[in-house]
Amino acid sequence: MLFTLYCLVPSYWARNRSKKIIRTGSPLNKEVALTFDDGPNPEYTPRLLDILKEYQVPASFFCLGRQAALYPDIIKRIAREGHIIGCHSYSHRHAWLMPPFYTMRDIKRTYETITRITGNPPKWYRPPWGHFNAVSIYAAKRLNLNIALWSVEARDWALDTTPEYIYNIVIDKCDKGSIIVLHDNRGTSGAPVKALRALPYIISSLHEKGYKFVTLDRMKEALNA
Numbered sequence: 001m002l003f004t005l006y007c008l009v010p011s012y013w014a015r016n017r018s019k020k021i022i023r024t025g026s027p028l029n030k031e032v033a034l035t036f037d038d039g040p041n042p043e044y045t046p047r048l049l050d051i052l053k054e055y056q057v058p059a060s061f062f063c064l065g066r067q068a069a070l071y072p073d074i075i076k077r078i079a080r081e082g083h084i085i086g087c088h089s090y091s092h093r094h095a096w097l098m099p100p101f102y103t104m105r106d107i108k109r110t111y112e113t114i115t116r117i118t119g120n121p122p123k124w125y126r127p128p129w130g131h132f133n134a135v136s137i138y139a140a141k142r143l144n145l146n147i148a149l150w151s152v153e154a155r156d157w158a159l160d161t162t163p164e165y166i167y168n169i170v171i172d173k174c175d176k177g178s179i180i181v182l183h184d185n186r187g188t189s190g191a192p193v194k195a196l197r198a199l200p201y202i203i204s205s206l207h208e209k210g211y212k213f214v215t216l217d218r219m220k221e222a223l224n225a
C-alpha cells in the first residue's frame, strides 16, 4: 500500500496524467528538442558539444550532480554554448529506492552543485528512468524546476544497439514537438559513441525534413503561447 502511494501513483500520474509535466512540445510547430542524460562525461560530452556547435543546434542536458562536481569545466562549456542544463539526480538512484529525506537531499544537492558551477539555478528536472516518488515531484516544485520527460528514445544505452538503429528509430518516430532522449554517459560500455555517430545524420535528416531544433525553454514557451 505504501509502495503504491509513494511510488506507483506519483509515477503513473506524472507520466500519464499531469498537465504540467512536459512529454512533448506543441504539435503545431515543426520543432524538436534534443536532450542528453547522465553526463557530463570527459570523453563523450566534449565531442557531443563539438557536433552541436558544428551544426548550430541547441540541446538540453540532464546532468548528474556527481558528474557535474567531477567535471565543472564541461558544465561551464555546456552553459556557455547556449544549451540548457537540468537536474537528473545526484548519482542516478532510482526514485523508488529512495526514502523521502534522501530524495529531497539528492535533488537539492544536484541543484546546488549546478548552481554553484554555472552561477545560474537550473530550471529543469528529469528523474532517472522517468520514475518518480511522491517527494521527488514535491522537491522539483519547491525548487521551481519544470519537469520534462521524453517522447522518442532509441535504446542508445543498450549493448545490441547500433548507430543505424538509433538513427532509424529517431527518424521514424520524430514528429512535431518530439523530445528525443539520448545519453552522453553511462549505459553499456562505450554506448555513447553510438549516439555520437548517429547524431550528425539525425540532425541533417531532420533539418532536411524542415524541423528546427529548440531547447526545452523554447518548447515550453510555445506550449504556453
Ligand SMILES: [Zn+2]
Residues within 6 Å of the ligand: 037, 038, 088, 092, 127, 128, 129
Ligand atoms: Zn539517466
